[in-house]
Amino acid sequence: MGGSTLDHIQDDKFEESFLPMTSTGSGKGLEILPDVYCYTNKIVNLCFIGHQNNDFVLVDAGMPKSAEEIMNAVRERFGENAQPKAIVITHGHFDHVGSIVELLEHWNVPVYAHMLEIPYLTGKENYPPGDPTVDGGLVSELSPFFPNHGINISAHVKRLPDDGTIPNMPGWKWIHTPGHTPGHISLFREEDRTLLAGDAFVTVKQESLYKVMVQEQEISGAPKYFTTDWKAAFESVKMIAALKPYTAVTGHGLPMSGEILKNSLRYLVDHFAEIAIPENGRYVN
Template identity: 65%
Template sequence: MDQEMNYGDDYKYIPTTSVGSGIGRELLQDLFSHTVQIVNINFVGNPDTGDFVLVDAGMPNSAEEIISVTEERFGKNSRPKAIILTHGHFDHVGAIVELVEHWEVPVYAHELEMPFLTGEKSYPEPDATVEGGMVAKMSPMFPNESINLGSHVEMLPSDGTVPHTDFKWIHTSGHTPGHVSLFREEDGALIAGDAFVTVKQESLYKVLTQEQEISGPPRYLTTDWEAAKESVIKLEALKPTIAVTGHGLPMSGDILSKSLDKLVQEFDSIAVPDFGKYVDKNTH
């Protein structure tokens, strides 16, 4: 069973850590976010019932930390019903193979993300030339080769439901072809993945200090800025009341609605870099 799963040849630990690393936050009774180095993983489900899913799978070499956080919140030997992936970039699937082996649970992702999760296709290489800061310059060291989850990964249901939760998935491409965000209408909770983030992810200083500001998807890995803009417009229209993103601190209430509105209105100047190999000049 285990032999069919593997990471790409370029898989490795990435030595970047923010001040938020290791900190968990209960945002709602059934929504818990935990920061692994510079990326957030999320648990959806009530600790009292023990029924929950994990959304995204952290940085390379973080499986032990994720298992420990899981057991701390849901009890010893607890395991999620499934792992849901917003997308398959290295910092969102970093511990996925070890977690699937440990828990023996299915993984769900969007149909268009499947080639990157089944060993068929690698992501485009990170753009070190993109305007924005030091993390972009470091990005060539980030793994981008396809991982292979074999038969352990399944397509998210076509009806928009997210297995074992009351969230719906929304296709928010741009950062990757099959990127999804998760939204719950009854309370306006949004798990945005990297469709937008609340830290300027290209800036090493801001990543390390977690200085909060709304931003588009991380620039060095975003290849379709037109789709990325459409995705942000789609999410803003939902009027979320609380949002947890792949990078940065959660946002809620007035600051969230104002920030998202600003991002939509000024997307080309806030999110789209002035230069870079994936920047279409027509977006300006």
């Protein structure tokens, strides 16, 4: 499928989608560490990795229609003419790449993703639609209306290096954590055991509109309505728990650290079937 066609799809579906979701944290930033800054765009977290007023990398690209908001947050933290050295995508769902096409019109930078996610970022594949039959709440019921199509950023997207390193992010490694999507990744820094988990697990019950809005913190698996491989999702959570992260920033919900994170991850692994996997759903089996 050609780029112009995908751009048209991008305009029609991303820009005209009615997405009536936000949270109390929207528009706020939180410095997790001197070089790890979490910014909440409506219901999703982006990360700026780099020291203030220095070079940085953007991890994920937010909700649709949010490019100006994201660029304003970048200017506030890094200076008037700042732009990232690169963008790293944990996965290509609409709430993680919603503004990337517009951002790349302003920032001519590379975008890095796992090789299995690239078909969704080059116009070759669409994601399965959201599943309204999973248990959980209003967000699940609305999920079939969320954009599930791929986008085409072929001119910018690059495959992450096979050795686990991340360009422009020294000290960090990417980890393949599939289940939510085939090419989903998490990012980990061994030095201080900092984890950027994407949607491999989250710290809010993402299916519940009320809990999303108020950001009620609780450990949860990947968002149920978009997760298609629960066996892989469980293996990914076990892999993450084995890393023993001290601090975790997830794609949705408040950051978690210390003993609370340790105990919550252990509980999620031990009770994954009851906490994470929906009782019903088209992707459960």
